[in-house]
Amino acid sequence: MPALDRSACALLFSGAHTAHAFGDEPVTDAQIRELWDLVSPAPTAFNSHPMRMVLVRSAAARERLVSHMSEGNKAKTAAAPLSVVLAWDDAFPATLPRVLPHNPAAAGFFGDDERRRTFAVQQAWLQAGYFIVGVRAIGLAAGPMLGFDAPGVDADLLAGTSLRSICVVNVGAPSADSYKPRSPRLAYDEVVTVL
Numbered sequence: 001m002p003a004l005d006r007s008a009c010a011l012l013f014s015g016a017h018t019a020h021a022f023g024d025e026p027v028t029d030a031q032i033r034e035l036w037d038l039v040s041p042a043p044t045a046f047n048s049h050p051m052r053m054v055l056v057r058s059a060a061a062r063e064r065l066v067s068h069m070s071e072g073n074k075a076k077t078a079a080a081p082l083s084v085v086l087a088w089d090d091a092f093p094a095t096l097p098r099v100l101p102h103n104p105a106a107a108g109f110f111g112d113d114e115r116r117r118t119f120a121v122q123q124a125w126l127q128a129g130y131f132i133v134g135v136r137a138i139g140l141a142a143g144p145m146l147g148f149d150a151p152g153v154d155a156d157l158l159a160g161t162s163l164r165s166i167c168v169v170n171v172g173a174p175s176a177d178s179y180k181p182r183s184p185r186l187a188y189d190e191v192v193t194v195l
C-alpha cells in the first residue's frame with residue numbers, strides 16, 4: 001500500500017495549524033465541492049454521513065452568524081473569506097435506504113430521539129475532522145470554533161430546517177498572520193496503553 005510522502009503529511013498534519021486569520025482570496029463553491037469529493041468517501045457508522053455544511057456567504061447571514069459567536073471569535077469570523085456551519089441533520093435516517101441499500105432495516109434503528117441525536121452528533125464530529133483535513137488537502141486553512149451559541153444559530157440561521165449546528169469553521173487561504181505557536185501535545189506513552 002502506498003503511503004503519503006513527508007510533504008503531504010506536513011500539509012495535512014505535522015506542518016498544519018489552526019488558522020485565526022486569512023488572506024483575501026475568496027473561497028469558491030468549486031473548492032468546497034472539491035473538498036466534499038475528497039472527504040465524502042471517508043467512513044462513518046452505517047455509512048450514515050449525517051454532517052451537513054452550511055456556507056455562510058451573504059453579508060446578512062454573515063452578520064447574523066457573527067452575532068452568535070463568542071467575543072473572541074467575532075472579529076476573525078467577520079473577516080474570514082468563508083465561514084461554514086457544520087451541522088448534523090436530524091432527518092439523516094431518510095437517506096439510509098439510499099446510502100445503505102444492503103440494510104433496509106437500518107432507518108428503523110433511529111426512531112428513538114436520543115439515540116438518533118447521540119449517534120448523529122458523534123458521526124458528524126467524525127466528519128468534522130475529515131472536513132478540517134480536507135480543507136488542508138485543497139491548500140486552504142481551517143479555523144474551527146466551538147465558541148458560539150449553537151442554540152442561537154439553530155434558532156436563527158438554521159430555523160425551519162432539520163439541521164443542528166456543532167461547529168463553525170472559518171476557511172481561507174493561509175496568510176502570514178494565520179497561525180499561533182504550536183502548543184504542546186501529549187507524548188505517545190501518555191496516550192497509548194498496550195494490553
Ligand SMILES: Cc1cc2nc3c(=O)[nH]c(=O)nc-3n(C[C@H](O)[C@H](O)[C@H](O)COP(=O)(O)O)c2cc1C
Pocket residue numbers: 016017018072073144145146147148167179180181182183
Ligand atoms: C473543535 C474545535 C473547536 C475550537 N474552538 C475554538 C474557538 O472557539 N476559538 C479559538 O480561537 N480556537 C478554537 N479552536 C482552536 C484550537 O485551540 C486549536 O486547534 C488548537 O489549539 C491547536 O492549534 P494548532 O493547530 O495551531 O496546533 C478549536 C479547535 C477545534 C478543533
